[in-house]
Amino acid sequence: MTAPVVVLVGPPGAGKSTVGALLADRLDVGYRDTDADIVATAGKPIAEIFIDEGEPHFRALERAAVRAALDTHPGVLALGGGAIMDDATRQLLTGRPVVFLDVELADAIKRVGLDAPRPLLAVNPRKQWRELMERRRPLYTEVARAVIATGGRTPEDVADAIVDALELRPAADAVRPAGREEQA
Ligand SMILES: Nc1ncnc2c1ncn2[C@@H]1O[C@H](COP(=O)(O)OP(=O)(O)OP(=O)(O)O)[C@@H](O)[C@H]1O
Numbered sequence: 343m344t345a346p347v348v349v350l351v352g353p354p355g356a357g358k359s360t361v362g363a364l365l366a367d368r369l370d371v372g373y374r375d376t377d378a379d380i381v382a383t384a385g386k387p388i389a390e391i392f393i394d395e396g397e398p399h400f401r402a403l404e405r406a407a408v409r410a411a412l413d414t415h416p417g418v419l420a421l422g423g424g425a426i427m428d429d430a431t432r433q434l435l436t437g438r439p440v441v442f443l444d445v446e447l448a449d450a451i452k453r454v455g456l457d458a459p460r461p462l463l464a465v466n467p468r469k470q471w472r473e474l475m476e477r478r479r480p481l482y483t484e485v486a487r488a489v490i491a492t493g494g495r496t497p498e499d500v501a502d503a504i505v506d507a508l509e510l511r512p513a514a515d516a517v518r519p520a521g522r523e524e525q526a
């Protein structure tokens with residue numbers, strides 16, 4: 343089976359990369375991020391793809407990247423913040439172990455400052471972030487098997503919450519024969 347054990351969705355600053363890498367370490371699996379896959383395939387930064395080819399083209403590249411990662415990546419997978427905006431990408435997520443990492447604006451600002459080169463938050467980031475989340479929260483929720491509020495939780499706490507919500511086991515547990523305890 344080569345499908346991801348966890349697929350993380352959520353807005354910028356939700357902690358997808360931080361928690362995703364932590365969780366992958368804990369489960370002893372790989373971590374992959376579709377934004378990074380797109381940059382590698384296109385050979386240029388996401389901001390440049392938006393400028394040169396536009397958002398619809400970016401969403402098509404993203405759809406292909408999500409499809410490929412769902413088919414081939416057996417670890418923790420983080421999607422771009424807007425991946426759920428595309429109907430076909432949402433369809434691809436049906437039945438997958440998707441976790442929505444939720445974050446409030448104040449926490450997102452504390453965490454990422456909203457000054458990073460994000461094309462959709464380029465002008466008046468607070469207002470855009472709020473509007474973006476109004477549109478997106480129902481979609482994140484729709485695709486999610488579990489919703490984890492990240493406010494007031496450390497990345498370690500969030501990783502614990504995901505393990506509990508999806509009833510994941512560390513790799514060592516997964517290979518131990520059923521009914522046998524580990525010897526001291
Ligand atoms: N639960 C948390 N509590 C406090 N800080 C956090 C938490 N999760 C992540 N951070 C911090 O917030 C910042 C953004 O986190 P991260 O890059 O993991 O978010 P992301 O969801 O991957 O964002 P992007 O969509 O931009 O890739 C990092 O500096 C990280 O250390």
Ligand SMILES: O=C(O)C1=C[C@@H](O)[C@@H](O)[C@H](O)C1
Nearest residue numbers: 377388422423424460461462
């Ligand atoms: O929220 C969004 O729409 C985006 C988030 C990033 O992860 C990137 O996928 C890109 O900047 C678009």
Ligand SMILES: [Mg+2]
Nearest residue numbers: 358359360420
């Ligand atoms: Mg990230």
